[in-house]
Amino acid sequence: xIMIINYIHAQNVDGYYYQVCNMLRMTQxxxxxxxxxxxxxxxxxxxxxxxxxxxxxxxxxxxxxxxxLEILSGAGLISKIEISGRQKxxxxxxxxxxxxxxxxxxxxxxxxxxSKSSIDFKAKDHQGYRIDxxxxxxKGFCPDCLTKTDNKGGKSMGCKKCGTSGLSExxxxxLEALAKSKEPCAGKDIALVAGMxxxxxxxxxxxxxKKGYVASPIRCKYEITRDGQKALA
Amino acid sequence: xIMIINYIHAQNVDGYYYQVCNMLRMTQxxxxxxxxxxxxxxxxxxxxxxxxxxxxxxxxxxxxxxxxLEILSGAGLISKIEISGRQKxxxxxxxxxxxxxxxxxxxxxxxxxxSKSSIDFKAKDHQGYRIDxxxxxxKGFCPDCLTKTDNKGGKSMGCKKCGTSGLSExxxxxLEALAKSKEPCAGKDIALVAGMxxxxxxxxxxxxxKKGYVASPIRCKYEITRDGQKALA
DNA sequence: GCTTGACATGATAATGATTATCAATTACAT
DNA sequence: ATGTAATTGATAATCATTATCATGTCAAGC
Numbered sequence: 415x416i417m418i419i420n421y422i423h424a425q426n427v428d429g430y431y432y433q434v435c436n437m438l439r440m441t442q443x444x445x446x447x448x449x450x451x452x453x454x455x456x457x458x459x460x461x462x463x464x465x466x467x468x469x470x471x472x473x474x475x476x477x478x479x480x481x482x483l484e485i486l487s488g489a490g491l492i493s494k495i496e497i498s499g500r501q502k503x504x505x506x507x508x509x510x511x512x513x514x515x516x517x518x519x520x521x522x523x524x525x526x527x528x529s530k531s532s533i534d535f536k537a538k539d540h541q542g543y544r545i546d547x548x549x550x551x552x553k554g555f556c557p558d559c560l561t562k563t564d565n566k567g568g569k570s571m572g573c574k575k576c577g578t579s580g581l582s583e584x585x586x587x588x589l590e591a592l593a594k595s596k597e598p599c600a601g602k603d604i605a606l607v608a609g610m611x612x613x614x615x616x617x618x619x620x621x622x623x624k625k626g627y628v629a630s631p632i633r634c635k636y637e638i639t640r641d642g643q644k645a646l647a
Numbered sequence: 648x649i650m651i652i653n654y655i656h657a658q659n660v661d662g663y664y665y666q667v668c669n670m671l672r673m674t675q676x677x678x679x680x681x682x683x684x685x686x687x688x689x690x691x692x693x694x695x696x697x698x699x700x701x702x703x704x705x706x707x708x709x710x711x712x713x714x715x716l717e718i719l720s721g722a723g724l725i726s727k728i729e730i731s732g733r734q735k736x737x738x739x740x741x742x743x744x745x746x747x748x749x750x751x752x753x754x755x756x757x758x759x760x761x762s763k764s765s766i767d768f769k770a771k772d773h774q775g776y777r778i779d780x781x782x783x784x785x786k787g788f789c790p791d792c793l794t795k796t797d798n799k800g801g802k803s804m805g806c807k808k809c810g811t812s813g814l815s816e817x818x819x820x821x822l823e824a825l826a827k828s829k830e831p832c833a834g835k836d837i838a839l840v841a842g843m844x845x846x847x848x849x850x851x852x853x854x855x856x857k858k859g860y861v862a863s864p865i866r867c868k869y870e871i872t873r874d875g876q877k878a879l880a
Numbered sequence: 881g882c883t884t885g886a887c888a889t890g891a892t893a894a895t896g897a898t899t900a901t902c903a904a905t906t907a908c909a910t
Numbered sequence: 911a912t913g914t915a916a917t918t919g920a921t922a923a924t925c926a927t928t929a930t931c932a933t934g935t936c937a938a939g940c
Contacts, residue, residue, distance in 0.1 A: 439907075439916060460897080475919045480898060482917095496732030500927080501897065503732075514776050526771040538759040542790030543747050550783050557775030582930070601885070616885060617931080634885065634939095672887060672936080693926080708890045713927060715888095733898075734926065815901070834914075849914060850902080867914070 438489065446470050447482050448491065448506070457495055457503040457513075457522045497522055497551055510547070516556035525552055581627075581645055584610065588618045589627060589642055598635035671722065679703050680715050681724065681739070690728055690736040690746075690755045730755055730784055743780070749789035758785055814860075814878055817843065821851045822860060822875055831868035 450466040451458070458466075464479045483504050487494040495503040497515045503522055514525040527550070537545060581589065591607035592599060601619065605612040619636055622628040627642030638646075683699040684691070691699075697712045716737050720727040728736040730748050736755055747758040760783070770778060814822065824840035825832060834852065838845040852869055855861035860875030871879075 441906090441917065443918075473919075475921095477899080477920080478918060484899090494732070496730065499727070499729030499731065499733070499735030501732060512770070514770065514774070514778065516776070517779070523774060523776070525774065525776075528769045528771050536761045537745070537747065537785055538761050541747070541756060541758065542793070543749070543756070543758075543785070543787045544793055545747065545785050545787040546750070547787070548783060548785045550781060552770055552776070552778050552781045554776045554778040554780070560775070560777055584931090612884075614932090620886070621930085670887070670937090674888065674935090676889080706890075708892095710891080710928080711889060717928090817902090845913080847903090853915070854901085 438485065443467075443471060443474055443478055444482055444486065446474075447479060448486065451492060451504060452506040454506075457505045459501050459503055463504065495522060510549075512550050512552065514552040514554065516559055517553055518555055518559035521556050521558075523556070582618075584614060585618050585622055585627075586646070588615055589622060589638060589646055592628065592636060592638040593643065593646055595637070598631055598637045600634055601636070604636065671718065676700075676704060676707055676711055677715055677719065679707075680712060681719065684725060684737060685739040687739075690738045692734050692736055696737065728755060743782075745783050745785065747785040747787065749792055750786055751788055751792035754789050754791075756789070815851075817847060818851050818855055818860075819879070821848055822855060822871060822879055825861065825869060825871040826876065826879055828870070831863075831870045833867055834869070837869065 446467055447463065450463060450470070454463065454466065460480045460483055461476070463483070464474075464476050467474055467479060483492070483494070483502075486492045487504065490508070493505040493508055495505055495513065497503065497513060498520050501520070507524075512525050512527055513522050515522050537543075587608040587610060588604055591604045594607060595603075599607075601612050601615050604610075604619075605615045608615060610618075619628055622642065623630070625641075625645075627639055627645050628636050629639050630636050679700055680696065683696060683703070687696065687699065693713050693716055694709070696716070697707075697709050700707055700712060716725070716727075716735075719725045720737065723741070726738040726741055728738055728746065730736065730746060731753050734753070740757075745758050745760055746755050748755050770776075820841040820843060821837055824837045827840060828836075832840075834848050835845050837843075837852070838848045841848060843851075852861055855875065856863070858874075858878075860872055860878050861869050862872050863869050
């Protein structure tokens with residue numbers, strides 16, 4: 415099956431603009447991508463959808479999924495959701511609707527407006543823009559992030575150099591020194607046990623506090639947290 | 648000057664949650680970042696703002712600008728705009744307002760709603776979310792992209808291997824062959840002049856058409872465009 | 881006044897998310 | 911059967927961003 419989509423603007427040597435229109439094919443990969451997107455409970459990223467498609471097409475490439483999500487959204491067959499400043503999501507529902515976005519884990523869900531809110535919008539002054547549409551999005555915290563169990567929110571970059579626990583070697587030393595102690599310790603004490611300079615210990619403590627692995631119940635005294643103990647495991 | 652901002656959630660070994668609150672300092676870099684963001688006509692990306700800050704602080708690091716934009720927006724001193732799925736923008740205006748976003752070049756401008764549109768929204772069913780706010784965004788094409796001069800939209804990745812014109816070596820050969828011809832050429836003719844296999848010429852023509860460097864005034868005949876001629880220069 | 885603690889920086893490495901290249905494959909048109 | 915065109919997988923490359931680390935700066939405490 416062939417469908418006509420995607421106009422590429424170009425300009426010939428005489429200066430006239432025209433559009434290149436090219437035939438697209440409905441390949442097996444595209445059919446499966448569309449089907450899995452319809453089945454997906456929610457609005458997946460390319461990577462999340464790739465995991466589903468790969469179950470059905472073992473040889474499919476992540477680049478193919480990325481490429482086709484852009485092509486299919488450009489062709490108007492699916493919606494592209496750009497609600498986070500770093501990662502795109504996709505939606506099989508082409509109808510205008512409202513989303514809610516979690517500020518912590520970046521998850522996106524559908525949400526309905528109260529019926530009396532559903533009106534058409536118009537901009538007062540288009541400022542030269544040609545307006546093609548609008549979107550409304552709610553933001554807040556999802557149920558999971560509200561309970562805040564072990565969930566620390568969206569993906570954060572961990573240093574592969576540090577290993578799976580997200581600890582660099584100096585941080586591990588500091589954490590191990592704290593783990594040995596039954597009471598909150600000062601930086602100097604930690605430095606002694608860890609065999610490190612006190613200034614370096616101070617820096618690592620700052621980083622570990624940000625990761626939630628170290629706490630300061632008394633000023634200038636530190637102790638390992640539950641997360642910190644898990645990170646050492 | 649010191650301000651108290653940024654609470655980091657942590658949990659001690661007894662299982663009790665608490666917040667770490669840390670002092671932030673208003674460094675010279677932060678003051679200048681805030682000032683330049685206020686002066687910026689529009690909503691810059693980190694990279695765009697870095698260019699302005701660097702004019703006043705020659706030694707400032709891009710990482711410092713990135714880090715501080717996140718810190719300052721986390722502290723509520725500036726707004727973070729996540730309207731494109733790949734790049735964040737920032738705004739000094741903390742008031743709730745509406746944006747318009749160009750689907751071609753990704754530029755973001757402020758826009759005002761018609762007065763009768765300005766009502767408070769409520770979601771019908773929060774689905775367990777704690778809703779903290781909402782946003783409305785218009786989308787369309789900006790004045791520049793509507794006229795479509797030489798502007799090809801947002802940044803696209805060019806291959807450094809190809810050089811500044813964004814042409815790989817085979818593409819350059821094909822384009823040069825086309826530049827020599829006064830009339831539209833078939834693939835086979837191009838293959839002869841370029842000393843390449845016809846099949847490879849075909850692939851390169853496809854890529855060049857997408858880049859807007861080659862056009863097809865007659866089916867199966869190709870000619871170089873004005874952009875294509877510029878790309879060869 | 882000195883020491884300790886804490887925040888911040890620049891340089892640079894590293895990462896996540898995405899896109900480009902290319903030879904080969906598949907499919908359509910003539 | 912041949913020519914043309916779209917698509918793919920593997921992989922390299924890029925963009926946008928974040929982490930690391932040694933050092934600098936500044937505030938607090940003794």
